[in-house]
Structures are given as C-alpha cells and as structure tokens.
Amino acid sequence: MLVVIILWSSCRKDFESGPSTGNLQFSTDTLFLDTIFTNIGSSTYSFKVYNRTDDDFTIPTIGLERGENSSYRLNVDGIAGKTFENIQVLAKDSIFVFVETTTDITNQTTGTEFLYTDRILFDKGGNQQDIDLVTLVKDAVFLFPSRDAMTGEVETLLLGLDEENNEIRIEGFFLEDNQLTFTNEKPYVVYGYAAVPSGKTLTIDAGARIHFHANSGIIVAENGTLEVNGALSTDPELLENEVIFEGDRLEPRFGDIPGQWGTIWLTAGSTGHVINHTTIKNATVGILMDSNDGGTNPTLTISNTQIYNSSNVGLLARTGNVLGENLVINNAGQVSLNCSLGGKYNFNHCTFTNYSSIGTGFRDLPTVLIDNNIPVSETEIVVADLIEANFTNCIIYGNQDLELLFSKVEGTSFNYNFKNCLIRFEDRSNNFADNPLYDFTNASLFENVIFNEDPDFKAPFDNMLNISENSAANSNASTPTSGSDILGVPRNTTAPDIGAYESASFEEGN
Missing domain, CATH: 2.160.20 (Pectate Lyase C-like)
Structure with missing residues (x-):
C-alpha cells in the first residue's frame, strides 16, 4: 500500500504542474556560437533555463523561430530536436539547453562571411520569452x-x-x-x-x-x-x-x-x-x-x-x-x-x-x-x-x-x-x-x-x-x-x- 501511495504521489506531482507564465530565467540572453567555417559543425554550446519559483511548471512549447529550416540544432533536457512540447521544470530547479550548428554560406550570401542568427522561443503569445542565437560563418x-x-x-x-x-x-x-x-x-x-x-x-x-x-x-x-x-x-x-x-x-x-x-x-x-x-x-x-x-x-x-x-x-x-x-x-x-x-x-x-x-x-x-x-x-x-x-x-x-x-x-x-x-x-x-x-x-x-x-x-x-x-x-x-x-x-x-x-x-x- 505504501508503494502505491508513493507512486501515485509522484505521478500526481507531474500531472498537477501548471504551465509557465513568462517567468523563466536564463543564464544568458544571447548565445554566441563564435566563428565557424561554412559546412563545418560548431562546438556544442549550452545555457540553463531556471525555475526560480516554489512550484513545478511545464513550458508548453520550446522551438527555433526558423523551425525545421533552421541551421541550428537543439537538445533540451536530453531530448534532441528543433521543437518541443510540455517540458517540465521542477521548483527551484533548472534544465540545460544545448545548441550547435552547421551552416552553408552559399545559401545565405555572396560575401565571404555573414552573421547567421535565429531565436529559441519559449512559449507563445504574452508569455513568450526568447534567447538569441548568433554565429559568424566564414567562407573558405x-x-x-x-x-x-x-x-x-x-x-x-x-x-x-x-x-x-x-x-x-x-x-x-x-x-x-x-x-x-x-x-x-x-x-x-x-x-x-x-x-x-x-x-x-x-x-x-x-x-x-x-x-x-x-x-x-x-x-x-x-x-x-x-x-x-x-x-x-x-x-x-x-x-x-x-x-x-x-x-x-x-x-x-x-x-x-x-x-x-x-x-x-x-x-x-x-x-x-x-x-x-x-x-x-x-x-x-x-x-x-x-x-x-x-x-x-x-x-x-x-x-x-x-x-x-x-x-x-x-x-x-x-x-x-x-x-x-x-x-x-x-x-x-x-x-x-x-x-x-x-x-x-x-x-x-x-x-x-x-x-x-x-x-x-x-x-x-x-x-x-x-x-x-x-x-x-x-x-x-x-x-x-x-x-x-x-x-x-x-x-x-x-x-x-x-x-x-x-x-x-x-x-x-x-x-x-x-x-x-x-x-x-x-x-x-x-x-x-x-x-x-x-x-x-x-x-x-x-x-x-x-x-x-x-x-x-x-x-x-x-x-x-x-x-x-x-x-x-x-x-x-x-x-x-x-x-x-x-x-x-x-x-x-x-x-x-x-x-x-x-x-x-x-x-x-x-
């Protein structure tokens, strides 16, 4: 009986976590992925998303603004992709977001270098928050x-x-x-x-x-x-x-x-x-x-x-x-x-x-x-x-x-x-x-x-x-x-x- 109560309590805790309300905090507001060569993968960079409140909550959506067309790749709390739904962050806790990119300069500009940018959007509407992504890409x-x-x-x-x-x-x-x-x-x-x-x-x-x-x-x-x-x-x-x-x-x-x-x-x-x-x-x-x-x-x-x-x-x-x-x-x-x-x-x-x-x-x-x-x-x-x-x-x-x-x-x-x-x-x-x-x-x-x-x-x-x-x-x-x-x-x-x-x-x- 005790085991059942513990399992029920754990599931109940996840189930009752409400959506975030624009109250996320981040370890940075802009992530610079430094400089890369065209078609050469970058290093993996990361930042943290904090829940400073006393309550568990769920981030309804996380995704790249350019969507599937983005040259950036994400890993959110251990899950790879470009868009995510219902990512839970426990009270007084945080999650990692990892970012990397591979970009083809020929699809972007006729010059020898350009700034490739995108944004990671957290939630939608009035609760939306974002992190800017910036990479200098060089032709070679x-x-x-x-x-x-x-x-x-x-x-x-x-x-x-x-x-x-x-x-x-x-x-x-x-x-x-x-x-x-x-x-x-x-x-x-x-x-x-x-x-x-x-x-x-x-x-x-x-x-x-x-x-x-x-x-x-x-x-x-x-x-x-x-x-x-x-x-x-x-x-x-x-x-x-x-x-x-x-x-x-x-x-x-x-x-x-x-x-x-x-x-x-x-x-x-x-x-x-x-x-x-x-x-x-x-x-x-x-x-x-x-x-x-x-x-x-x-x-x-x-x-x-x-x-x-x-x-x-x-x-x-x-x-x-x-x-x-x-x-x-x-x-x-x-x-x-x-x-x-x-x-x-x-x-x-x-x-x-x-x-x-x-x-x-x-x-x-x-x-x-x-x-x-x-x-x-x-x-x-x-x-x-x-x-x-x-x-x-x-x-x-x-x-x-x-x-x-x-x-x-x-x-x-x-x-x-x-x-x-x-x-x-x-x-x-x-x-x-x-x-x-x-x-x-x-x-x-x-x-x-x-x-x-x-x-x-x-x-x-x-x-x-x-x-x-x-x-x-x-x-x-x-x-x-x-x-x-x-x-x-x-x-x-x-x-x-x-x-x-x-x-x-x-x-x-x-």
Whole structure:
C-alpha cells in the first residue's frame, strides 16, 4: 500500500504542474556560437533555463523561430530536436539547453562571411520569452585528399619504407598547379597533408590565413619550395598582413591549445624556403626540416616570425641550414629550438624562450638544444658535422634553470658561437663545471654574453616577449644586423637591444 501511495504521489506531482507564465530565467540572453567555417559543425554550446519559483511548471512549447529550416540544432533536457512540447521544470530547479550548428554560406550570401542568427522561443503569445542565437560563418577554400568512390579509401602520400620494406604512408595529396598560390581572399582549410610537388613553389600571399584540421599540415617535396610572403602589419591586434598558420577550430577556447595540427615539413632536398612576417601556432611541430644542408645558401630564411604553443618542438631542424632574424619561438612541450644532427645555423636578433605549461608543466629539455647525433637504436647513433651554430644578439631564456644544452659525439665537427646574447644557465649543482662545451670564459665561444639576468618580458606565458627598458637585454646588443625589430620599430643604431624586440615596442603588442 505504501508503494502505491508513493507512486501515485509522484505521478500526481507531474500531472498537477501548471504551465509557465513568462517567468523563466536564463543564464544568458544571447548565445554566441563564435566563428565557424561554412559546412563545418560548431562546438556544442549550452545555457540553463531556471525555475526560480516554489512550484513545478511545464513550458508548453520550446522551438527555433526558423523551425525545421533552421541551421541550428537543439537538445533540451536530453531530448534532441528543433521543437518541443510540455517540458517540465521542477521548483527551484533548472534544465540545460544545448545548441550547435552547421551552416552553408552559399545559401545565405555572396560575401565571404555573414552573421547567421535565429531565436529559441519559449512559449507563445504574452508569455513568450526568447534567447538569441548568433554565429559568424566564414567562407573558405577547402583542400583535402580525394576518396575512391568504389573502395572508400582516402588518398595518401608515400613517405618511404620501413625496416621491413613496408610502405609508410600518410593521408594527403599533391597540390595542383592552380592551387600553388594561397591568396588572402578567403581562409584555407586543409585536411590531411597538402604536398608541394618536386620542382614547384607554394607561394602564400600577405594576409593569408591557413587552417589545418587535426593530423594535417604542409609537406614540401624534394626540390620543392615554400615561399611565405607576409608583410608588416599596422594593427598589432588584427595582424592584417601577417600570414597565420593555425588549427581549424575558431572558437576562442582553442586559441592557445597546442597540438591541434601536424607540422610544416620541409623534407630532405627541398630548398630555397623563405618565411617572413608569419605566425605559426598550436602545431605539434611548428617547422620540421630533414637533411636540408643546402650548401652555401640557407635552405630556410625565416624572419619576423613567431612560432608558439607547439606540443613538441617549435623548430626542429635535422642537418638544417637556417638563417633566422627577428624570430620568436616560445612555449613548446619539449624544445623551442632544436638544431639537431649537425648542420648550419645563423640566428640574429632572435628570442628563444619556453614558459610552457603543457602536460605536467615540467620539461626535461631546455629551450635550445644543439646536437650532432640521433640515436636510431640501442646500439646505433647517427652523427653529422655541426658546421656552425652562430647566435648573435639573441635571448635564450625560460622558466627552468638550464635553457641551453649541447649534445656532442666525438669524431665530428661541433662549432658554435654566442655573441652579445642573454642566456639562462644556472648550474646550481655544478654538473657542467668541468665540461669544455660550457666554458663560458672562452671568448671564442661566448663573447659578451649575459647570464641569468632578468629579460623582463611583458607576459611570456601569454607569448608576449616584448622587453621593457628595465630588461637586462636593453642596449646590450652589438651592431644591429637588422634595421628594425619584429614589429617594425627601428633598431637603436648605437645601443640596440638583444632579442627580436626593441624595448621601444614594449607597448605595441606581442
């Protein structure tokens, strides 16, 4: 009998709940679904609907104003759809409403972006209340591997053979001749790896925006070239002339998440790469170079460029030949700059730092690692000559004691030089005191180098590496190798600053 009374009471409570009377409260009055690309689904957003009264009530109708024609999708209290009836909300309780959208821009406008809006209507007539929905939809050029109509297999690129002569492949495709210029008219969204064919050049115009899906990137084949022609921007927030490589999630919460896409891969034998006024962020490895010694001329000339938030390495060059100027690399899960397996490197007025909190926030490796060897098995090590690694007017710093390390195998050349640099190297346990690689009194290796003094960065955890007038780097560079800093601020010709930024640009953004 008791069970029957309890069940009857429960049912009676639901049955007696009256309709709401325009007295709903919401956690927001407008839900912004941020920015999405055409035909790419948004993240799922939510808000809460509150019953602040002492009585249970039922919302007679909930629905999108555009009805079944709306590009928005709802889930109300666990039920999916676009219209709903008799949704109960208990006294002093609330329900969740989840919202997402996929929108085709071609059905809406002839422009490259538009605001797509709708409303969620709660009840009708005099009791009606609403929540506005707003989404910015961008048009884009989509590049992706083909799919075999019969087998469903996705196009792949051959990377080589493994030890057992099995093919190593990755999802990707070769760019056609009419795809080898990326303009700034629309963003580009890349799925898989877009490959630059041998003997071809991918040219990227100033102001272009390139977005990569997960496990995607750019590969430049042997004798291929990447030319990124960014230019100085007048607006430090919009960076209207900067070329930007990043992931394809445009929501603000994805703005600084590492590892959203793969890498820009300059494979062995590719040549003549130029990258200028570019931002590369949130990759696994920002730039990967393989065996690009390039002879006399640099294989990669990179200037006025920022590489941020790489989950592994910012710039990883194996036997690379790199000329870098006004280059900033910060916040990598392992190493910001790895000059690996020898090569030739010349960096002028660069800022290499690591304040990464990726994973546990503890790094085993320094900001800058220079080596001439790679272990390939437990018993085999591949070595190569470090022909030169010259750092002039550079900052090497971070939130650990040892931010510069060398790994040398005897029997090969290992040449390096640091001039007018600011370096963090606090050997608190004297582990390196007798190691000749770290003989900081040797002027042929370390000339006018400042150790362990505060660079006084603006906000290094947020990738703002501007230095103030109180910085130890201020006025301590040698004759400037560039006429202006990364933001276009003229270098002081008599007392320039170490690093990519002049202190005069401290208030001009990152």
